[in-house]
Amino acid sequence: MTRRVTIADIATAAGVSKGAVSYALNGRPGVSEATRAKILAIAEEMGFVPNRAARSLSVSTAQAVGLALRRSARTLGIEPYFMELISGIEATLSAGSYGLTLQIVDTVEEEMEVYRRWWAERRVDGVLLCDVGIEDRRLDFVADLGLPAVAVGGPVAGARFPAVWHDDAEPCREILEYLHALGHRRIARVAGFAHLLHTAQRDAAYAETAAELGLDGMTTVHSDYTGEQGARITRRLLSSAKRPTAIIFDNDVTAVAGLGVAHELGIAVPDGLSIVAWDDSPLCRLTHPALTSLTRDITAYGSQCAEALLAHIGPPPASGEAPAFSVQFRPAQLSPRGSTGPARG
Amino acid sequence: MTRRVTIADIATAAGVSKGAVSYALNGRPGVSEATRAKILAIAEEMGFVPNRAARSLSVSTAQAVGLALRRSARTLGIEPYFMELISGIEATLSAGSYGLTLQIVDTVEEEMEVYRRWWAERRVDGVLLCDVGIEDRRLDFVADLGLPAVAVGGPVAGARFPAVWHDDAEPCREILEYLHALGHRRIARVAGFAHLLHTAQRDAAYAETAAELGLDGMTTVHSDYTGEQGARITRRLLSSAKRPTAIIFDNDVTAVAGLGVAHELGIAVPDGLSIVAWDDSPLCRLTHPALTSLTRDITAYGSQCAEALLAHIGPPPASGEAPAFSVQFRPAQLSPRGSTGPARG
DNA sequence: CGACGGCGCTTAACCGGATAAGTGCTCCGA
DNA sequence: TCGGAGCACTTATCCGGTTAAGCGCCGTCG
Numbered sequence: 001m002t003r004r005v006t007i008a009d010i011a012t013a014a015g016v017s018k019g020a021v022s023y024a025l026n027g028r029p030g031v032s033e034a035t036r037a038k039i040l041a042i043a044e045e046m047g048f049v050p051n052r053a054a055r056s057l058s059v060s061t062a063q064a065v066g067l068a069l070r071r072s073a074r075t076l077g078i079e080p081y082f083m084e085l086i087s088g089i090e091a092t093l094s095a096g097s098y099g100l101t102l103q104i105v106d107t108v109e110e111e112m113e114v115y116r117r118w119w120a121e122r123r124v125d126g127v128l129l130c131d132v133g134i135e136d137r138r139l140d141f142v143a144d145l146g147l148p149a150v151a152v153g154g155p156v157a158g159a160r161f162p163a164v165w166h167d168d169a170e171p172c173r174e175i176l177e178y179l180h181a182l183g184h185r186r187i188a189r190v191a192g193f194a195h196l197l198h199t200a201q202r203d204a205a206y207a208e209t210a211a212e213l214g215l216d217g218m219t220t221v222h223s224d225y226t227g228e229q230g231a232r233i234t235r236r237l238l239s240s241a242k243r244p245t246a247i248i249f250d251n252d253v254t255a256v257a258g259l260g261v262a263h264e265l266g267i268a269v270p271d272g273l274s275i276v277a278w279d280d281s282p283l284c285r286l287t288h289p290a291l292t293s294l295t296r297d298i299t300a301y302g303s304q305c306a307e308a309l310l311a312h313i314g315p316p317p318a319s320g321e322a323p324a325f326s327v328q329f330r331p332a333q334l335s336p337r338g339s340t341g342p343a344r345g
Numbered sequence: 346m347t348r349r350v351t352i353a354d355i356a357t358a359a360g361v362s363k364g365a366v367s368y369a370l371n372g373r374p375g376v377s378e379a380t381r382a383k384i385l386a387i388a389e390e391m392g393f394v395p396n397r398a399a400r401s402l403s404v405s406t407a408q409a410v411g412l413a414l415r416r417s418a419r420t421l422g423i424e425p426y427f428m429e430l431i432s433g434i435e436a437t438l439s440a441g442s443y444g445l446t447l448q449i450v451d452t453v454e455e456e457m458e459v460y461r462r463w464w465a466e467r468r469v470d471g472v473l474l475c476d477v478g479i480e481d482r483r484l485d486f487v488a489d490l491g492l493p494a495v496a497v498g499g500p501v502a503g504a505r506f507p508a509v510w511h512d513d514a515e516p517c518r519e520i521l522e523y524l525h526a527l528g529h530r531r532i533a534r535v536a537g538f539a540h541l542l543h544t545a546q547r548d549a550a551y552a553e554t555a556a557e558l559g560l561d562g563m564t565t566v567h568s569d570y571t572g573e574q575g576a577r578i579t580r581r582l583l584s585s586a587k588r589p590t591a592i593i594f595d596n597d598v599t600a601v602a603g604l605g606v607a608h609e610l611g612i613a614v615p616d617g618l619s620i621v622a623w624d625d626s627p628l629c630r631l632t633h634p635a636l637t638s639l640t641r642d643i644t645a646y647g648s649q650c651a652e653a654l655l656a657h658i659g660p661p662p663a664s665g666e667a668p669a670f671s672v673q674f675r676p677a678q679l680s681p682r683g684s685t686g687p688a689r690g
Numbered sequence: 691c692g693a694c695g696g697c698g699c700t701t702a703a704c705c706g707g708a709t710a711a712g713t714g715c716t717c718c719g720a
Numbered sequence: 721t722c723g724g725a726g727c728a729c730t731t732a733t734c735c736g737g738t739t740a741a742g743c744g745c746c747g748t749c750g
Binding site: 004050057060074079083100103116117231260264286287288290 | 423425428432439445462468571602604626635
């Protein structure tokens with residue numbers, strides 16, 4: 001295990017000072033082109049890679065972004081959403097040679113503590129906040145800390161930092177009109193966590209469209225996004241006297257579980273029941289029939305979030321143009337598949 | 346955004362030198378108990394958190410572990426395996442106040458480049474190698490680099506660093522005997538990537554047990570673990586003249602896809618076809634019928650891997666007892682559910 | 691009584707970069 | 721011919737910790 005090569009080694013080899021090497025490597029003025037070329041060649045030949053800690057200490061930047069996820073291992077595992085998001089985030093970050101530091105936490109308190117520590121340690125330059133809630137203590141906490149952040153989801157009222165989100169109202173309208181056009185009148189919805197911002201947004205959007213279409217029998221049940229709850233709620237819905245002819249699920253996992261329950265109860269899909277899932281993932285194409293779902297490119301969404309964060313971290317506040325607050329991402333698109341059809345009778 | 350508190354600030358406040366503060370905070374001798382208590386109290390009061398970069402620079406340790414995943418965003422998203430693994434890894438790491446740095450890569454070359462960079466930058470103190478292959482160039486590469494590593498999977502022949510794995514032979518035998526006892530004689534297997542070590546191990550184990558049981562018609566088809574391939578292969582298997590009465594899938598995703606195909610072809614499960622899935626995840630309980638599967642605690646497995654890595658990084662090689670090479674994890678257990686039953690006719 | 695050892699603390703160097711300030715040189719114009 | 725600007729590079733300092741070495745003071749023992 002040979003010793004690492006430092007700029008001092010390069011300086012010695014090139015017969016110049018450490019300072020000159022630093023200027024040369026960072027493309028700053030202060031050295032002649034000939035010397036710069038020579039230094040770069042030597043650095044390349046010696047396989048020089050700057051020590052991250054030393055650079056961080058000097059410029060007081062971590063070149064890393066933090067992501068704290070407050071979901072259980074099981075939920076994280078089965079929700080394609082997070083891994084796709086992470087994958088997108090990661091792609092943008094590594095293109096900008098930023099690292100991604102990941103931590104899984106149990107409670108909001110723990111999550112905030114992680115942010116406090118990360119920032120105090122200068123382990124990260126900024127964080128991405130997932131699962132934005134209606135009343136979200138993290139928002140003020142992080143802003144007060146001075147820790148650059150971007151909310152994954154929004155728009156956040158009175159935001160003190162950027163958010164990246166997509167309009168859910170439009171897709172909600174699209175689904176409901178689609179199901180209505182297919183003749184469905186008793187439509188149920190298995191929603192996500194009631195405290196999440198986007199759940200509330202969808203709640204409102206469905207209510208509005210339902211009113212316009214004269215669908216007054218729409219029931220909404222909130223879940224924790226797990227398959228177990230999805231199955232249990234679906235079982236209850238399908239066992240009721242006036243059972244729905246269509247169910248909208250707020251995520252893919254509960255939708256797949258719901259489909260399983262329909263099979264279990266001998267209800268044919270889509271003849272006896274239509275199913276729509278949010279968050280089109282490969283999961284939706286695994287089942288038979290494949291699930292009609294709302295497609296959005298979560299990986300691209302993750303990239304966009306990371307970009308917003310880098311932009312927010314990046315330029316010193318002197319810059320003329322204000323950072324783009326609250327970027328809006330393209331809304332989800334309905335992808336009709338085999339799980340939806342005309343209402344029976 | 347107030348300036349960070351450094352040990353110099355504490356030193357001033359306590360009326361001592363930086364050195365004394367450092368000794369006090371690190372629990373080393375060199376200060377009286379009274380002074381230590383005073384310094385600790387002041388540090389606490391001022392909310393001191395050491396700067397990671399400064400400490401790293403001094404002690405040349407990153408207090409972080411790297412994980413590079415060579416899978417596509419879509420695969421990562423839908424495979425519960427990785428998130429559960431990460432979750433377990435993360436739990437152990439954060440308990441030891443290590444960070445986890447994640448990177449997603451496309452090719453082996455890129456992956457090795459990431460290791461080289463991480464190590465040169467001293468961004469990580471060690472890495473976990475997933476998806477260990479039969480001929481794995483990464484193993485020697487990482488060992489030559491001097492980068493501490495632990496293989497997630499094994500045993501690795503001629504290993505130059507520890508591995509954590511579980512015996513797959515025993516569960517393979519268990520499955521085959523179970524299906525044999527149920528009367529199945531035409532059993533197919535949808536395996537994973539042929540180049541992966543554990544696939545080869547299972548290949549061998551099945552072949553051996555099949556020979557013992559006199560099952561000579563066992564066909565094995567290798568897949569890339571995706572639902573698409575799982576579905577396609579299953580469709581082919583079920584369309585053949587002498588179609589199997591049972592299929593073993595090497596992961597949960599292909600198994601769920603296979604179940605979908607059975608539905609599609611109107612083949613009842615388990616009456617017309619029995620299905621067994623490896624890697625019991627919530628996914629296996631989402632379907633109807635729920636999938637008989639091989640349960641292993643992947644989160645705990647991840648923890649174990651992280652522990653092995655920390656142990657390998659941790660004590661300087663002087664230590665008396667050799668680091669535990671090649672920890673064996675408990676084998677997977679068969680969890681029979683609704684997708685398996687007696688062979689028909 | 692003086693030498694010695696150890697405690698408790700300070701001093702200073704170091705980790706590996708970035709960077710402001712300083713130095714010697716050349717070239718230019720007055 | 722000389723002052724001054726500007727280039728190319730060096731020197732020195734800083735970032736915030738860790739740590740070896742040094743130093744004064746006290747108690748102890750020969």
